[in-house]
Amino acid sequence: MTAFIFRRLLSAIPVLIIVSLVTFMIMWLVPGDVSAEIAGTDATPEDLAAIRERLGLDRPIWERALAWYAALAKGDLGYSYLLNRSVADAVLERLPVTLSLAGLALVLATVMGVLLGIFAAIRHNTIFDQGAMVTALLGLSIPDFWFGIVLIIFFGVWLGWLPTGGFVPFSEDPAGWLRSMILPAFTLAVTQMGVIARMTRSAMLDVLNQDYIRTARAKGMTSGTVIFVHALRNAMIPIVTVVGVLTGVLLSGAVVIEMVYSLPGVGRLIVGAIQRRDFPIIQGGLLITACVFVFVNILVDIIYVWIDPRVRDEG
Amino acid sequence: MTGLHRISALMRTLFTVGMVAIAAAIAPGSSEAQTKGGELVFVQGSNPPSLDAMSTSSQASRNINMNIYETLYGFSEDVNPIPILAEGVEISDDGLTYVFTLRQGVKFHNGKEMTARDVKASLERYRKVGATANLLSPVKDIEITGDYEVTFHMEAATPTFLEAFSSPRAPAVIIPEEDADTEAGKNSFVGTGPYKFVEYVPDSHVTLERFDDYTADTRYEGMDGFGGKKTAWLDKVTFRIIPEPGAQVAALEAGEVHVLEQIPMPAARRLESNEDITLYENMPWAFTTFIMNLNVPPTDNVKFREAVQVAINMEEVMAISSEGLYQLNHRWQYPGSTYDPGDIGAEYYNLADVDRAKALLEEAGYNGEEFVILTDSNIPQHGKSAVVIAENLKAAGINAVINQVDWPTALNIRMQDEGWNGWTLQMGIEPFLGPVGLIATLTSPARPHFVKPDPELDALYQELISGTTVEARQETFKKIQQRMYELFAVVKVGDSGLMQAARSNVKGFKPYRYPRVNDLWIE
Numbered sequence: 001m002t003a004f005i006f007r008r009l010l011s012a013i014p015v016l017i018i019v020s021l022v023t024f025m026i027m028w029l030v031p032g033d034v035s036a037e038i039a040g041t042d043a044t045p046e047d048l049a050a051i052r053e054r055l056g057l058d059r060p061i062w063e064r065a066l067a068w069y070a071a072l073a074k075g076d077l078g079y080s081y082l083l084n085r086s087v088a089d090a091v092l093e094r095l096p097v098t099l100s101l102a103g104l105a106l107v108l109a110t111v112m113g114v115l116l117g118i119f120a121a122i123r124h125n126t127i128f129d130q131g132a133m134v135t136a137l138l139g140l141s142i143p144d145f146w147f148g149i150v151l152i153i154f155f156g157v158w159l160g161w162l163p164t165g166g167f168v169p170f171s172e173d174p175a176g177w178l179r180s181m182i183l184p185a186f187t188l189a190v191t192q193m194g195v196i197a198r199m200t201r202s203a204m205l206d207v208l209n210q211d212y213i214r215t216a217r218a219k220g221m222t223s224g225t226v227i228f229v230h231a232l233r234n235a236m237i238p239i240v241t242v243v244g245v246l247t248g249v250l251l252s253g254a255v256v257i258e259m260v261y262s263l264p265g266v267g268r269l270i271v272g273a274i275q276r277r278d279f280p281i282i283q284g285g286l287l288i289t290a291c292v293f294v295f296v297n298i299l300v301d302i303i304y305v306w307i308d309p310r311v312r313d314e315g
Numbered sequence: 316m317t318g319l320h321r322i323s324a325l326m327r328t329l330f331t332v333g334m335v336a337i338a339a340a341i342a343p344g345s346s347e348a349q350t351k352g353g354e355l356v357f358v359q360g361s362n363p364p365s366l367d368a369m370s371t372s373s374q375a376s377r378n379i380n381m382n383i384y385e386t387l388y389g390f391s392e393d394v395n396p397i398p399i400l401a402e403g404v405e406i407s408d409d410g411l412t413y414v415f416t417l418r419q420g421v422k423f424h425n426g427k428e429m430t431a432r433d434v435k436a437s438l439e440r441y442r443k444v445g446a447t448a449n450l451l452s453p454v455k456d457i458e459i460t461g462d463y464e465v466t467f468h469m470e471a472a473t474p475t476f477l478e479a480f481s482s483p484r485a486p487a488v489i490i491p492e493e494d495a496d497t498e499a500g501k502n503s504f505v506g507t508g509p510y511k512f513v514e515y516v517p518d519s520h521v522t523l524e525r526f527d528d529y530t531a532d533t534r535y536e537g538m539d540g541f542g543g544k545k546t547a548w549l550d551k552v553t554f555r556i557i558p559e560p561g562a563q564v565a566a567l568e569a570g571e572v573h574v575l576e577q578i579p580m581p582a583a584r585r586l587e588s589n590e591d592i593t594l595y596e597n598m599p600w601a602f603t604t605f606i607m608n609l610n611v612p613p614t615d616n617v618k619f620r621e622a623v624q625v626a627i628n629m630e631e632v633m634a635i636s637s638e639g640l641y642q643l644n645h646r647w648q649y650p651g652s653t654y655d656p657g658d659i660g661a662e663y664y665n666l667a668d669v670d671r672a673k674a675l676l677e678e679a680g681y682n683g684e685e686f687v688i689l690t691d692s693n694i695p696q697h698g699k700s701a702v703v704i705a706e707n708l709k710a711a712g713i714n715a716v717i718n719q720v721d722w723p724t725a726l727n728i729r730m731q732d733e734g735w736n737g738w739t740l741q742m743g744i745e746p747f748l749g750p751v752g753l754i755a756t757l758t759s760p761a762r763p764h765f766v767k768p769d770p771e772l773d774a775l776y777q778e779l780i781s782g783t784t785v786e787a788r789q790e791t792f793k794k795i796q797q798r799m800y801e802l803f804a805v806v807k808v809g810d811s812g813l814m815q816a817a818r819s820n821v822k823g824f825k826p827y828r829y830p831r832v833n834d835l836w837i838e
Binding site (some may be wrong): 036037082095148160162263265268272 | 365371422447518693
């Protein structure tokens with residue numbers, strides 16, 4: 001297992017190098033830079049040139065890339081042009097928000113999605129199956145910004161039960177943290193739930209038609225044991241894959257949800273940096289995001305092996 | 316059509332509501348008693364790019380910074396320079412020496428008293444990191460001539476210097492000497508204002524706390540523009556960053572926040588009868604303009620530009636881009652302001668005259684070349700204006716195409732001499748600053764917005780800044796207004812407003828260029 005993990009970690013290094021190179025190239029191609037944001041609309045070309053010189057934006061792209069990699073080798077991700085803090089600090093201070101949101105949403109989406117998928121599979125080709133799939137499709141199709149605003153108006157403005165937005169750190173007030181996270185996590189979960197439900201349904205349908213399930217039923221096992229112990233475990237591989245991909249997506253920041261609920265998460269950090277051309281944040285933020293994806297993928301691979309040892313043997 | 320023009324009964328009602336609210340807030344002898352204490356939450360849509368007031372000209376920064384820092388001179392309510400941290404200034408007859416005496420006993424948030432050393436150090440830093448550092452270019456050197464006195468020796472007499480020096484655009488604020496060597500954005504955020512900086516969490520909030528040792532300027536009765544006698548009633552002020560307008564309104568309705576920097580007009584209409592919410596019309600707030608590139612065809616031809624001017628239906632553009640909060644105004648100053656040039660140019664305004672535009676296009680020899688309108692998706696008024704202007708121009712036979720990009724890309728493209736013909740721009744702070752700040756953006760030595768300098772306008776700008784009396788400058792500004800309607804380089808589309816909203820228990824709120832959280836309390 002150790003060799004397996006080591007091999008996977010090694011294979012991540014070229015991926016991360018390619019990601020950072022591609023980011024450099026894209027930011028080089030995108031017109032505009034942070035100098036206009038700093039100097040304002042009536043800046044003279046000389047003002048802009050002075051800012052570019054101060055920030056090193058006038059240097060050739062390869063020179064900037066080399067300097068960036070040299071600093072990275074020393075563990076330095078750079079310093080934001082606009083946020084008055086290092087890239088590492090800027091990302092780290094947002095991680096609690098993103099982890100809270102992604103963690104809660106993932107739990108909610110998985111529980112709701114798996115249960116809905118199982119329900120649809122065991123009631124296959126009935127009105128319940130169709131109802132469950134319509135619900136899943138609805139979750140997938142509802143624009144999350146619209147759903148978020150509707151929830152805010154209903155629970156925040158009309159009922160006054162939950163805050164309309166903002167983030168309360170868990171360390172300051174655990175109850176406040178939960179209250180601030182319920183609506184965003186639920187909004188995000190509903191939109192992700194559909195994918196898990198549909199995947200669970202199709203995986204369960206494959207498994208439920210297998211001989212060993214029929215055997216288990218014939219042996220007189222309760223329906224719950226057959227579904228949750230025998231069928232679900234064997235249907236887990238595709239579900240874990242989907243959940244793994246969603247974890248990566250959620251951890252890299254659910255930008256729209258963060259905007260609607262005014263949560264200072266990683267997604268908003270990166271999108272804000274792109275809009276204002278804060279290159280160090282974009283470069284460092286995307287590298288960290290890529291690391292998250294790679295790490296989650298490795299974790300998913302490990303879970304595969306744990307669920308189904310044949311994967312390790314094949315690998 | 317000339318002069319002011321309100322568009323609808325609804326807007327009149329909103330205006331009345333706003334004015335009543337303002338009148339109630341400022342009425343002398345008001346029976347309301349101020350309450351000390353409490354926390355106020357003010358909402359704005361974007362992060363302050365910096366809390367180093369000198370280094371940024373952003374509105375999002377100014378909103379916060381002007382509660383933390385102060386300047387020697389600043390603008391009064393009616394936009395005239397008044398002393399704030401200065402006791403006053405003595406200007407020599409030849410205009411080459413400015414002796415500023417400082418108020419004594421003014422404390423920084425770190426407890427230290429402000430002296431001439433801090434002032435010199437701050438202004439020297441401003442020369443290096445100030446976003447509009449050129450406002451100090453007429454100053455040859457700054458000499459400390461007493462513990463509470465600094466003397467500016469000027470390069471040449473500049474009658475409009477005090478006006479420029481008072482500008483809040485990227486204000487020349489006074490900070491402690493210890494911060495003098497810090498890079499832009501890396502000072503300690505210590506000022507002399509009524510509130511002191513506590514915390515900034517980007518994309519979340521900025522927190523300020525009352526500065527209990529604040530030295531109020533007792534020369535004044537109450538607050539006056541950026542200065543006056545300021546009183547901090549609130550214990551704490553939080554500037555929350557909520558990007559989504561719908562979420563901002565929901566937070567206001569739920570009572571979680573107290574003041575919105577801007578409320579969308581449809582929401583304002585919906586909340587008009589809500590007793591818990593008071594609407595404030597901040598009018599006029601900005602110029603809506605359409606800038607043309609004089610360097611490339613077809614906009615290098617004055618007849619073509621005149622055709623654009625007469626083809627545009629200003630009322631249509633303003634009604635749609637401002638969502639209904641606007642006034643029609645052909646002037647390059649706000650009506651009733653010191654430099655109001657009157658009716659000059661009104662005959663070219665809001666004509667929507669397709670036939671005349673077609674005749675002018677023929678005279679210009681226009682052959683259907685592409686007319687590229689540069690606009691962006693970040694500032695909603697820009698994109699909306701571009702769409703209506705393009706339709707107006709198409710009706711006159713101009714081959715208008717819109718190039719909508721994001722804001723940094725738009726700024727990058729418009730700095731290029733080619734590749735665009737028209738550019739939509741809301742001018743916010745420039746018109747507020749008066750004629751000098753505004754015309755500086757259209758003349759040399761800066762790169763004019765319309766790319767190719769106009770020698771006549773350049774000469775008039777020089778005449779303006781060297782005019783020794785207000786009357787002389789008023790006369791010059793009339794000539795500038797006239798020139799603007801001969802050059803047709805920039806179309807003045809109209810004046811837009813800013814609708815603001817607050818919970819009704821917030822008292823003392825007076826709309827201005829920045830949200831003054833001093834003299835504001837919660838009932």
